[in-house]
Amino acid sequence: MKASRLKHVVVVGGGLAGLAAAESLVRHASVTVIEPSGRLGGMVATVRCGGWLVERSADSFLAARPEGIAMVERMGLSSELVGVNPRVRRALIYHAGRTIPVPAGFRLMAPGQVRSIVSTSMLSPLAKLRILAERFVPARHAASHEYDDETLEHFAVRRLGRQAFERLVQPLVAGIWTADPARLSMAAACPEFLEMERHCGSLWAGERSRLRGTKGDQQATGARYGQFVTLASGMETLPIRLGKHLDQAGVSRITASATHLARRMDGGWDVSIEPPEALTRSHGSGGQVCQADGVVLAVSATAAATLLTTVDKPLADALAGIEYAGSAIVSLGFARSDVAHPLDAAGMVVPRGEHRRILAVSFLSEKFPGRAPPGFVLLRVFVGGALDPEASQLDDAQLTSMVMRELADMLGVRGDPRLVQIDRWSRAMPQYHVGHRQRIARIHERLLTIRGLALAGAAYEGVGIPQVIASGQAAAASLGCGERGE
Numbered sequence: 001m002k003a004s005r006l007k008h009v010v011v012v013g014g015g016l017a018g019l020a021a022a023e024s025l026v027r028h029a030s031v032t033v034i035e036p037s038g039r040l041g042g043m044v045a046t047v048r049c050g051g052w053l054v055e056r057s058a059d060s061f062l063a064a065r066p067e068g069i070a071m072v073e074r075m076g077l078s079s080e081l082v083g084v085n086p087r088v089r090r091a092l093i094y095h096a097g098r099t100i101p102v103p104a105g106f107r108l109m110a111p112g113q114v115r116s117i118v119s120t121s122m123l124s125p126l127a128k129l130r131i132l133a134e135r136f137v138p139a140r141h142a143a144s145h146e147y148d149d150e151t152l153e154h155f156a157v158r159r160l161g162r163q164a165f166e167r168l169v170q171p172l173v174a175g176i177w178t179a180d181p182a183r184l185s186m187a188a189a190c191p192e193f194l195e196m197e198r199h200c201g202s203l204w205a206g207e208r209s210r211l212r213g214t215k216g217d218q219q220a221t222g223a224r225y226g227q228f229v230t231l232a233s234g235m236e237t238l239p240i241r242l243g244k245h246l247d248q249a250g251v252s253r254i255t256a257s258a259t260h261l262a263r264r265m266d267g268g269w270d271v272s273i274e275p276p277e278a279l280t281r282s283h284g285s286g287g288q289v290c291q292a293d294g295v296v297l298a299v300s301a302t303a304a305a306t307l308l309t310t311v312d313k314p315l316a317d318a319l320a321g322i323e324y325a326g327s328a329i330v331s332l333g334f335a336r337s338d339v340a341h342p343l344d345a346a347g348m349v350v351p352r353g354e355h356r357r358i359l360a361v362s363f364l365s366e367k368f369p370g371r372a373p374p375g376f377v378l379l380r381v382f383v384g385g386a387l388d389p390e391a392s393q394l395d396d397a398q399l400t401s402m403v404m405r406e407l408a409d410m411l412g413v414r415g416d417p418r419l420v421q422i423d424r425w426s427r428a429m430p431q432y433h434v435g436h437r438q439r440i441a442r443i444h445e446r447l448l449t450i451r452g453l454a455l456a457g458a459a460y461e462g463v464g465i466p467q468v469i470a471s472g473q474a475a476a477a478s479l480g481c482g483e484r485g486e
């Protein structure tokens with residue numbers, strides 16, 4: 001479809017995916033963003049109080065992919081970019097009552113240094129040998145077709161052995177995906193490591209070849225901390241600045257929920273909207289219809305499925321099949337003297353085998369400056385996820401006391417927290433289960449048959465902020481407006 005034929009596009013959802021779509025679209029068409037919350041940014045939200053800076057969800061993003069950094073630059077925020085403090089670019093694993101550094105050079109599931117594997121105290125001699133022998137494990141080539149998939153657990157056990165999976169890979173992955181590794185798709189979640197096996201024969205060889213092509217950061221462990229950045233004044237600065245940019249560019253905003261989508265006879269769209277409950281109560285207003293030539297649904301796959309039920313049932317069914325997991329972040333501020341642990345890392349992850357409820361703790365004030373007042377520390381504790389859905393349902397008092405008990409054991413935390421903030425993210429994280437890529441291919445096929453409709457967001461091709469921005473740009477491009485990867 002030619003850009004000139006789309007006069008007005010409605011973007012449903014004012015998270016980063018929707019805002020990225022609007023930014024691309026507004027150069028070619030008039031744009032309306034529909035968002036019920038009265039604020040922009042969706043999950044990305046920052047709270048500042050009394051010298052503390054608390055991120056309610058994302059605390060940083062990957063700089064290695066260009067879309068996040070490029071958007072920061074376009075919004076004039078380059079001077080705000082801050083990398084992870086070089087002194088703490090490593091992760092700890094809680095094992096048998098101690099916090100132990102992830103072996104130097106070990107990146108999620110790719111080992112990088114023989115010496116660090118041999119010397120770690122978290123693995124048995126047999127498990128170390130098994131990791132060292134990974135280079136001799138035959139590669140499993142995508143046999144019959146493009147989408148040959150396997151679970152992350154199967155891949156990691158096959159290549160590195162069971163103990164390395166349980167003590168190293170599982171906790172590192174849980175900290176990122178809050179997923180069940182026995183269901184998580186390698187092809188959708190970690191294609192980079194599959195490619196290493198396919199192209200280099202082993203993870204050892206793949207990592208060595210990657211390191212030859214990169215400079216520095218070869219000691220960094222766990223989650224590639226050297227490649228993550230944040231904004232000095234908090235992550236929410238990005239959607240706030242983007243919102244101002246869109247206002248100046250003439251994008252309209254409606255504070256409402258989209259409730260229904262319908263094709264008109266002339267090929268355009270009717271988007272039914274309802275004001276949020278509070279507004280309906282105060283003004284007594286009912287639903288309205290917003291007309292458009294094109295629609296971008298930048299909401300969860302579940303919400304998109306509901307909106308599309310009467311438009312295209314197979315598409316709605318494919319979307320409804322994408323599962324979500326919830327989690328909670330308990331942000332706790334302490335006097336530095338109340339925490340015995342040196343906090344000499346970016347954070348700590350906890351293997352399931354340790355039988356704790358904490359999945360991971362990010363030492364936020366050690367990673368980035370300005371997150372806690374001088375003399376204090378800010379810890380972000382993750383609980384819940386696909387394997388412990390009940391944890392994030394505990395009430396505030398139960399959650400705080402459970403977390404405090406475990407932190408006392410694991411990090412020697414004493415005394416009362418000076419700051420407590422609990423953020424529950426119910427059904428927020430899409431789960432890329434085995435078969436996810438086939439599902440996405442089916443979704444794309446259906447979309448090709450529906451003129452003027454696009455999808456964007458974390459549900460499809462990456463949950464990280466750069467990927468989500470890329471999805472918004474790709475949605476605009478698929479409507480004939482803008483280009484991918486701007």
Ligand SMILES: Cc1cc2nc3c(=O)[nH]c(=O)nc-3n(C[C@H](O)[C@H](O)[C@H](O)COP(=O)(O)OP(=O)(O)OC[C@H]3O[C@@H](n4cnc5c(N)ncnc54)[C@H](O)[C@@H]3O)c2cc1C
Nearest residue numbers: 013015016017042043057058059257258457458463464465
């Ligand atoms: C706890 C947590 C920690 C994370 N940490 C990181 C991190 O450190 N780094 C990183 O890169 N990523 C992180 N992520 C992932 C990242 O934050 C998200 O994937 C991304 O922000 C999702 O953006 P989105 O626009 O797709 O969705 P959202 O931000 O969810 O936006 C969707 C918007 O749609 C609106 N909406 C919903 N229904 C309707 C409707 N019917 N009509 C109109 N509007 C509607 C919602 O109100 C919302 O504003 C984290 C996620 C979570 C949950």
